[in-house]
Amino acid sequence: MRAYLTDCCDTTDEYNSGATCQNTCRDLGRKERESLRELAEVAKEGFKLKEQLIHEAKKGLEEKQSKVAELQFNKKATEDKVEALRVVKEAAEQPEKEAKDRHLKAWEEQQAVIQAEKDKAKIAEAFLRLDLDADGLVSAVELQSHTELDPDSDGMFTEAEAQGVLGGVETVDTGAFETVWSNIKEKYVSEPQPDIPAPEDPQTPEDTREPPPESDSEQYPDDDIPEEYEDDDQDEEEDDEEADDEDEKVPPTVRPTETAEEDEQAMPPYEADTQSLIDVAQKARDEFDEAERALRAVDDQIKGLEKEISLDFGPSFEFAYLYGQCYDLTTSESWGSWSGPEDSVYSLMKYDHGTGCWQGPNRSTTVKLTCGKETVVMSTSEPSRCEYLMEFTTPAVCQEPPSSDSHIHDHTEL
Numbered sequence: 446m447r448a449y450l451t452d453c454c455d456t457t458d459e460y461n462s463g464a465t466c467q468n469t470c471r472d473l474g475r476k477e478r479e480s481l482r483e484l485a486e487v488a489k490e491g492f493k494l495k496e497q498l499i500h501e502a503k504k505g506l507e508e509k510q511s512k513v514a515e516l517q518f519n520k521k522a523t524e525d526k527v528e529a530l531r532v533v534k535e536a537a538e539q540p541e542k543e544a545k546d547r548h549l550k551a552w553e554e555q556q557a558v559i560q561a562e563k564d565k566a567k568i569a570e571a572f573l574r575l576d577l578d579a580d581g582l583v584s585a586v587e588l589q590s591h592t593e594l595d596p597d598s599d600g601m602f603t604e605a606e607a608q609g610v611l612g613g614v615e616t617v618d619t620g621a622f623e624t625v626w627s628n629i630k631e632k633y634v635s636e637p638q639p640d641i642p643a644p645e646d647p648q649t650p651e652d653t654r655e656p657p658p659e660s661d662s663e664q665y666p667d668d669d670i671p672e673e674y675e676d677d678d679q680d681e682e683e684d685d686e687e688a689d690d691e692d693e694k695v696p697p698t699v700r701p702t703e704t705a706e707e708d709e710q711a712m713p714p715y716e717a718d719t720q721s722l723i724d725v726a727q728k729a730r731d732e733f734d735e736a737e738r739a740l741r742a743v744d745d746q747i748k749g750l751e752k753e754i755s756l757d758f759g760p761s762f763e764f765a766y767l768y769g770q771c772y773d774l775t776t777s778e779s780w781g782s783w784s785g786p787e788d789s790v791y792s793l794m795k796y797d798h799g800t801g802c803w804q805g806p807n808r809s810t811t812v813k814l815t816c817g818k819e820t821v822v823m824s825t826s827e828p829s830r831c832e833y834l835m836e837f838t839t840p841a842v843c844q845e846p847p848s849s850d851s852h853i854h855d856h857t858e859l
């Protein structure tokens with residue numbers, strides 16, 4: 446309209462264009478006056494609404510302030526309660542701990558006795574097994590049968606090495622054996638290992654995949670295998686297996702599982718008196734925790750209200766009604782910062798630190814506020830990547846209109 450107006454309604458450029466041009470000035474002037482009147486009407490209505498908003502906001506602010514005061518009072522009472530319950534809790538936990546410790550100690554002592562008995566039995570059993578000639582002494586020669594005790598595990602357990610294990614003597618009696626035992630108990634295997642040093646053999650992966658050599662003859666009919674398939678390694682291994690079979694039908698050297706004993710027995714339940722101390726303490730803990738939770742809740746409420754009171758809701762709190770409401774791009778959790786130019790700071794609000802934008806800055810939204818009777822989003826756009834613009838009308842920014850209409854008239858006449 447404006448462009449048309451300057452182009453055609455005055456006669457400044459008619460000579461050049463040669464276009465026939467109707468003078469639309471009067472018409473346009475009327476329309477302009479109408480729209481200005483409409484705007485003035487909106488401003489007037491909007492300002493009325495704004496005054497209402499201010500009134501409500503002030504009321505709301507006062508309510509919040511008195512709510513904070515009330516909560517502060519509650520907080521003090523809750524704090525006292527927490528402290529009182531803490532004392533009760535700690536008083537109940539002391540005898541609880543003592544009773545539980547007593548129970549645990551008795552249990553551990555009992556376990557230690559059982560363990561000591563087990564150890565003793567084990568030593569006695571080992572001694573009997575090692576004392577092959579049953580003369581009441583374990584000799585170095587007798588010890589040699591247990592190749593797993595060879596200190597350097599080189600496949601040869603010499604008599605000298607066995608003597609070393611016995612503490613440098615030829616024989617030990619049951620008393621001296623207890624000392625020897627503490628040195629050998631980790632290695633000792635109650636069933637003597639077979640002489641074949643099978644575990645030391647270098648084993649090829651192929652070997653491990655082979656089935657037990659029980660049905661050897663069937664699985665490896667040597668006659669059927671052509672010469673070229675029988676490499677040397679395989680030959681050796683097969684020889685070994687055959688040797689195994691011939692020696693004795695011993696199962697592969699699996700160590701007897703010593704951990705099979707029930708080492709980890711569960712602690713027996715508490716006696717009734719200990720349990721009742723625990724129950725009392727638990728109840729005190731629960732009550733304390735609950736009071737503490739209540740205190741935190743009161744604290745959070747106070748903090749929330751204080752934050753709301755401290756936010757910049759405009760010079761007369763006129764923007765307060767927008768808080769906690771969700772308008773499209775903005776979120777109810779945040780309150781941006783006013784960022785309009787100096788003379789109208791409250792015309793723009795900027796929300797920074799939005800969620801990260803893919804390969805871009807954090808999303809930010811600028812809300813442009815203009816006077817309107819309603820609180821509505823007029824448009825949203827993305828002028829540059831990840832930066833959004835929302836145009837928003839609200840009565841909160843309506844200015845007090847001039848007292849008479851004359852001013853508007855003056856304006857239009859110019």
Ligand SMILES: [Ca+2]
Nearest residue numbers: 576578580582
């Ligand atoms: Ca002996």
Ligand SMILES: [Ca+2]
Nearest residue numbers: 595599601602
């Ligand atoms: Ca050795």
